[in-house]
Amino acid sequence: MMELNLTEEEENAISEEARDRKFRIRTDKYIYAIDSVEEVKTFIDAYKFLDILADNLRRKEKTEAVAAKIRNYLQQFDNIYKILIDLYCEYDDGLETGKYYYKEKMRECLAKEKEKIKTLINDVYPIGRKISKYDPSDSSGLY
Amino acid sequence: MVSKIWKPPKPLDGHIFCYGRTGSGKTFKMIAIVQYYFEHGYKIWDLYGGKRREGSFWCIPSDENKLWDDFEKEVGILKEPGPKEYKVNLYFPFFNSSLPDKVPELLPRIKSNLFTIYWKDLAPEHISVLIGEVTENQKRIWEKMKKDLADNSTPQELIEWFRERNNKKFKHNPLYYNFVEPLCKEKLLQGKYCKTNINFIEESKEKDRVFVLNEDYTPIKYRMFLMSYIANNLYNLVNNEKIHHKNIMVFREMNLFMKVQDEASQDAKQKQQLRNEISDIARYGRSGLHLAGDTQSPAEVKGIVEGQQDLLCINELPGARDREEACERLRKDGKISRKQIAYIGSMPVEQMVVLGRYDKNAKLLKRVQPPRTMGWKRNTGQFQKVWKNKYNSYKDIRDIKNEILQREKEREHLLKEEQELSKEKELKSKEDFNKEEEFDEEDFKLGADDI
Numbered sequence: 229m230m231e232l233n234l235t236e237e238e239e240n241a242i243s244e245e246a247r248d249r250k251f252r253i254r255t256d257k258y259i260y261a262i263d264s265v266e267e268v269k270t271f272i273d274a275y276k277f278l279d280i281l282a283d284n285l286r287r288k289e290k291t292e293a294v295a296a297k298i299r300n301y302l303q304q305f306d307n308i309y310k311i312l313i314d315l316y317c318e319y320d321d322g323l324e325t326g327k328y329y330y331k332e333k334m335r336e337c338l339a340k341e342k343e344k345i346k347t348l349i350n351d352v353y354p355i356g357r358k359i360s361k362y363d364p365s366d367s368s369g370l371y
Numbered sequence: 372m373v374s375k376i377w378k379p380p381k382p383l384d385g386h387i388f389c390y391g392r393t394g395s396g397k398t399f400k401m402i403a404i405v406q407y408y409f410e411h412g413y414k415i416w417d418l419y420g421g422k423r424r425e426g427s428f429w430c431i432p433s434d435e436n437k438l439w440d441d442f443e444k445e446v447g448i449l450k451e452p453g454p455k456e457y458k459v460n461l462y463f464p465f466f467n468s469s470l471p472d473k474v475p476e477l478l479p480r481i482k483s484n485l486f487t488i489y490w491k492d493l494a495p496e497h498i499s500v501l502i503g504e505v506t507e508n509q510k511r512i513w514e515k516m517k518k519d520l521a522d523n524s525t526p527q528e529l530i531e532w533f534r535e536r537n538n539k540k541f542k543h544n545p546l547y548y549n550f551v552e553p554l555c556k557e558k559l560l561q562g563k564y565c566k567t568n569i570n571f572i573e574e575s576k577e578k579d580r581v582f583v584l585n586e587d588y589t590p591i592k593y594r595m596f597l598m599s600y601i602a603n604n605l606y607n608l609v610n611n612e613k614i615h616h617k618n619i620m621v622f623r624e625m626n627l628f629m630k631v632q633d634e635a636s637q638d639a640k641q642k643q644q645l646r647n648e649i650s651d652i653a654r655y656g657r658s659g660l661h662l663a664g665d666t667q668s669p670a671e672v673k674g675i676v677e678g679q680q681d682l683l684c685i686n687e688l689p690g691a692r693d694r695e696e697a698c699e700r701l702r703k704d705g706k707i708s709r710k711q712i713a714y715i716g717s718m719p720v721e722q723m724v725v726l727g728r729y730d731k732n733a734k735l736l737k738r739v740q741p742p743r744t745m746g747w748k749r750n751t752g753q754f755q756k757v758w759k760n761k762y763n764s765y766k767d768i769r770d771i772k773n774e775i776l777q778r779e780k781e782r783e784h785l786l787k788e789e790q791e792l793s794k795e796k797e798l799k800s801k802e803d804f805n806k807e808e809e810f811d812e813e814d815f816k817l818g819a820d821d822i
Contacts, residue, residue, distance in 0.1 A: 361447070362447050362450060365450075366378065368736075369376075369723075369737075370445065371736045
């Protein structure tokens, strides 16, 4: 499986873009997904985040290379993404009676592609948020 | 929701006040905010460490490792370590009877200084904090002293002045027995050229060093006097453009001397004087001299500091009355809601509500940065104990003490010599005068015989 090996410069460039465009990843669900539905949603969010990010980075000359790198990396997740997003939409939009069925399907998929799903989520987590360099000399807290 | 980093307002235009019940972390958080201003070029004058005399803890970096770890998990990687070693100038007032032979010092970071006060620098407003309101008669006595005695008079000379024939009657005045005599006996009051006299102008230039008034060896009854003296001096220096305009005076537990309701206490008059002075500074010394203080209950300082704050910090206030006192005006101005006020009643210790002067609404800080220095804790105890365990480094001050006492003896010796010389001259001129008289009589006799 291909890894998304980014240099620090590339990470900073991505974080800057994500901050400017206000792209966000909900970090609490990254680590503590309570069930399979949540985990699938997280995977979908992570994929979309990278997809949109690559699109935006592509438009700037200095980040074109990074965009290409991300695009290339994402390709390996295309198939799983299509399957899971379909399942999730059915689950989300469907009747209550059908939810269990789609949840089961998602769980099966997760079990089958566990490694890939975790890889994407773990790779996006550090770049989806600001690489914080909190300066204790120049700040006094969070609100 | 993504958290945002909070920075206190800059530049500071007014003062910083923190309210909160005991244990709400108000002092910790206030110090963290003051440390922000230090990093932005403000000179910190820590004048009152509260009952626990916590001022000197500026010398010791924070040991709250878990707290900093938790904080880092929330804010992300820290650019530099949280706990910090500050450069500190510890100032010990010269009280001869209580000073030990050595005081904490760790050069070059932590410098210890004994300090005395040039007695002619003292004005009635300083004296009043010690003896209560200074009467017109007392002011006249003080002016007379300043006129009669030389600039470099020693403490003993001040006492001797009251033993002179014309001044003996003043010995029964509180000015003498509550002020001059005790402070001269302690050698705190000195002449103009005493090397240990405190120099605020030079100290103010050292913005990279925190000034801490260490009261570990100061008798309790003189603490307010010293606070008043330093605060007043800074106020005058700032107003007269003698020092820069970025100064913050820190007072912990302001209610101990600012409490409006405490009229029955023995030192009520002195507290009243100090309260008036601090209030004046709060009202008129804003541009250049700022206060940072914390207190348990806003009601205790009501009317004195209200409306003067640039930054209001509210920690947990379980009492409905306290919350009303702190928040009612803000609520009427639409800056805080009833629900938010109710939340303050049981707010977690790591949170704090802040309102800057120009903020439209109060902000809830989800996580306040811990202070970068240590504070008092039950299991570690007072500063001296912590210092001994951590650094155990001291400065021997016997030479300085002896030098001051020696200087006094030398001056006494010099004065005696001058007196004797003066007596001799007087005697000689009398003799000369008598000889001249004898000579005239002879002349007269001769003249008479001749005729």
